[in-house]
Amino acid sequence: MSNSKDVERTILRNKLLGRWAAEKLGLSGGDAEAYSDALARDAVNPERSDVLSKIRKDFDAAGVAESNERILHVMSELMIQAGNLMPTARGESLDAAAVALARNLMSR
Structure with missing residues (x-):
């Protein structure tokens, strides 16, 4: 990923995706x-960054009927939402806890 904002956005996306899943x-x-x-x-773990495979495996094990295309669509939508939730010069994030989690994970 090119910069810390991209990493933060991906962490936030995964947090939102995890809630959906x-x-x-x-x-x-x-x-x-x-x-x-x-x-x-x-x-932030290169060996475990394939969230599609993780969710696919968990859905299959639990009998959840969602296609890979649907999961990828949700991932794309949530990446946009995560970008919109990122703190800006105008104000703080709507999901400050998730952004704080992202920053904490990046500092390790």
Whole structure:
């Protein structure tokens, strides 16, 4: 990735994607947050950055009927949303906790 903003945006996208996937998997509360946090952490780990494969495997294991095309579409939509949620000079992010998570993961 070309810069820290791209990495932050991907981490935030994975966090949002994890929330979407967790709902499809029937996870809620702490389990859903743990799942989405794990996907967010995977964004900074080159060996675990293939979130499509991870979600595909989890969906298949749980019997969730979603195509790869649908997952990729959601990933694209959430990347746009993540970009829109990034802090700007005009104000702070709507999901400050996810951005803080992104920055914390990048500093490790």
